[in-house]
Amino acid sequence: MQGVTVVDHPLIQHKLTLMRDKNTSTASFRRLLFEISHLLCYETTRDLETEEVEIETPIQPMMAPKLSGKKLVFASVLRAGDGLLEGMLDLVPAARVAHIGLYRDPETLQPVEYYFKAPEDLSDRLVIVLDPMLATSNSVSAAVTKLKERGAHNIRFVCLLAAPEGVERFTKNHPDVPVVTAAIDERLNDHGYIVPGLGDAGDRMFGTK
Template identity: 70%
Template sequence: MEGVIVVDHPLVQHKLTLMRDKNRSTKGFRQLLNEIGRLLCYEVTRDLPLEMVEIETPLTKMQAPRVAGKKLVLAPILRAGEGFLEGMLDLVPSARVAHIGLYRDPETLKAVEYYFKAPPDVAERLVIVLDPMLATANSAVAAIERLKARDVKDIRFVCLLAAPEGIKHLREAHPDVTIWTAAIDSHLNDHGYIVPGLGDAGDRIYGTK
């Protein structure tokens, strides 16, 4: 599917299966999301530009590759997106963090913004938007619109699960934004939840209902 990358690494798929289990504990779910976040971060950053720099090993001087340009920005959509954050920061600890606060109106399913905070030079950086579930995509579309309003040009979206409806909506609204996901599920139910899915990711991360 154009603009969508399914990360089919065996460890990602195994951990996703464990997370789908309704009997998985809050602690276990949170830990698995942290681990998958690290693996997805590895995939979404595999084409970062490199530059050659001179270093000195214990034996000699040499030219060696280093990531070029400004540090990337991780932008979790609150609250569930923060479940990805720790694992990704383990891999790229120098990354900046933007927070995008959105909640889904239970009647309209539309995204309502309540908080936004990003580095002042966010427009000059690669921004990776994080949200475990791409369901209706209303939150993802709104978050990316907010970043584009700050003149961000290089945006990628990472999720754990995606529904075909959400992919279609996001691709139509932002065809320049590539989606990374661990799986594309069947469909959305009448309440806007992904089926078969794994339930409400935020509730399962934080033990709420």
């Protein structure tokens, strides 16, 4: 599917299988999500721009690559996005962080915004949006729209699982935003959950219902 990258690395698929298992504990679920976010981060940032800088090794001077431009932004869609955020920041600790608070109305399945906080100069930065589940796509589409309204134009979206319906709607709403995911599952059920999925990522991450 154009604009969508499914990262089928064996380590990711193995860890995802463990996360799908309903018997996996909250602590193990969090740890697995942290580990998978590392691997997804590698894929999402593989084409970051670099520049040659002069350094001196213990042996001799040399020109070596270093990330160029302003620091990137990780935009976490609360609350489940923070599960991916922790692992991403572990690899890119200098990144700026945006938080977008949205919840899904259980009746309409539409997103309701309750919080937004982001760096001011989004137009100068790569913004990587984080939300483990791309189900209906309503919440993340709204989050990306909000970021664009604040000036962001270089945006990527990372999720753990996606439903075909969510991928179709998101890429239609934001065809300029690449999607990186670990898997595209079968479908959505009548309650807007991904099937077979792994349940509610936020609940499983934080031990809530």
